[in-house]
Amino acid sequence: xxxxxxxxLRLVLRGLLxxxxxxxxxxxxxxxxxGAQRFTGxxxxxxxxxxxxLTKTLRDLEHDxxxxxxxxAEVPPRVEYALTPLGRTLLDPVDGLIRWVDEHxxxxxxxxxxx
Amino acid sequence: xxxxxxxxLRLVLRGLLxxxxxxxxxxxxxxxxxGAQRFTGxxxxxxxxxxxxLTKTLRDLEHDxxxxxxxxAEVPPRVEYALTPLGRTLLDPVDGLIRWVDEHxxxxxxxxxxx
Numbered sequence: 001x002x003x004x005x006x007x008x009l010r011l012v013l014r015g016l017l018x019x020x021x022x023x024x025x026x027x028x029x030x031x032x033x034x035g036a037q038r039f040t041g042x043x044x045x046x047x048x049x050x051x052x053x054l055t056k057t058l059r060d061l062e063h064d065x066x067x068x069x070x071x072x073a074e075v076p077p078r079v080e081y082a083l084t085p086l087g088r089t090l091l092d093p094v095d096g097l098i099r100w101v102d103e104h105x106x107x108x109x110x111x112x113x114x115x
Numbered sequence: 116x117x118x119x120x121x122x123x124l125r126l127v128l129r130g131l132l133x134x135x136x137x138x139x140x141x142x143x144x145x146x147x148x149x150g151a152q153r154f155t156g157x158x159x160x161x162x163x164x165x166x167x168x169l170t171k172t173l174r175d176l177e178h179d180x181x182x183x184x185x186x187x188a189e190v191p192p193r194v195e196y197a198l199t200p201l202g203r204t205l206l207d208p209v210d211g212l213i214r215w216v217d218e219h220x221x222x223x224x225x226x227x228x229x230x
Contacts, residue, residue, distance in 0.1 A: 097211075097212070104201060111178065
C-alpha cells in the first residue's frame with residue numbers, strides 16, 4: 001500500500017479520493033474510454049444517472065481538468081465531452097477497479113443477497 | 116480497458132462500480148489497510164465522515180463480505196472491524212487510485228482552484 005508521510009498531502013489525497021470515489025465519477029470516466037461523447041451518449045452508457053447529476057459530474061470533471069467540453073459550431077450546436085490527456089491517465093486505475101469487479105463481483109452480489 | 120461483452124454482467128458491473136465508487140467506501144477500505152480498527156479509530160482516519168455515514172458504510176461493506184465485525188466479550192464490549200480476505204483483494208485497485216492521486220493530485224487541485 002502506498003503511504004504518504006506528509007500530513008498536508010494526506011489531507012489533499014483524502015479529499016481527492018472522496019472526489020474521484022464519488023458515486024458517479026468513475027463510471028462517467030469509464031463511459032468516455034472510447035472517445036468523445038455527447039451528453040445523451042454518456043447518459044445512455046451510464047444507466048441510472050439523472051440529467052442533473054450527469055451535468056454536475058461533467059462540470060466537476062471539467063473543472064478538475066479531466067474532461068474537456070467542446071462546442072461545435074453547428075445548428076443546433078453539437079457539444080462533446082472527452083477525456084483530456086490528464087483524464088486518460090485515470091483509465092488505468094479505473095480499469096483496475098473494473099477488473100476487480102469482473103473477478104469478485106459475483107461473490108459480492110451473493111454475499112449481499114444473503115442479507 | 117477491460118471490456119465486458121455480457122449485457123447482464125455489464126449491468127452488475129456498473130452497479131458494483133457505483134457502490135465501490137461510493138463517496139466513502141474506498142477511503143474506509145484504505146483506512147483498514149493496517150489491520151483491525153475500532154469504530155472511533157476508523158472515524159479518526161477518515162476525516163469528515165459522520166457517525167451515521169460510517170455506520171452505513173461499514174454495514175454495507177459487511178453485507179458485501181468485504182469487512183468483518185467482531186465483538187470481543189469484554190466489559191464494555193470491544194467491537195473491531197477488519198478487511199476480510201475478499202476485502203483485502205480490493206487494496207490493490209484502491210492503491211492504484213491512491214498512487215494516481217499522489218502523482219496527479221496537485222495538478223487537479225491547481226485546475227480546480229482556477230475555477
